[in-house]
Amino acid sequence: EPEVTQTPSHQVTQMGQEVILRCVPISNHLYFYWYRQILGQKVEFLVSFYNNEISEKSEIFDDQFSVERPDGSNFTLKIRSTKLEDSAMYFCASSEGLNSYNEQFFGPGTRLTVL
């Protein structure tokens, strides 16, 4: 069964450093998403991406965040200057199409720890 993969599984970084989280969505999917979940809290939407551009973004997704689809398979989330409060699980998701409330397939997540 096809699945979304994410690397690394765990990233530890110092405050102020840049991090790039990587995702490989399911190959025939067209829509891509990033969510995050701070420990013990809700899953929060960050950004959605379609046709090589951002579709929607939340208030969390400020200028420190960016997304990119650098090639035909990878989808990345970059945090330019990490803060302590960026520590969370980051989930990538993808969905097939738009004609119905499509199922989003989530990856296993990257645990980001900012020290």
Added chain:
Amino acid sequence: LAKTTQPISMDSYEGQEVNITCSHNNIATNDYITWYQQFPSQGPRFIIQGYKTKVTNEVASLFIPADRKSSTLSLPRVSLSDTAVYYCLVGDMQSSGSARQLTFGSGTQLTVLP
């Protein structure tokens, strides 16, 4: 977005049927009801989706009354591995030319006991 309300937690025993009800009084005409499951340190996983009446798949059933102001996720004969957080989501199915974000609430922590 329609606000959803579901119990914070539920306990059950192995082999029992579990019903988790979600209230969504302000559901809109174009909204679908979707349930996701999340195990600790994993991403959410789609369980089932419906618009009205009853939907059944190999994992669960979803009951939606005629007024659609609530829905009930039914898990038959749960096992220990069904211990997870279950989220009820309500969202617009209309195509808007953009990808659709999912809005998760706090969910229901289901604990299955031996």
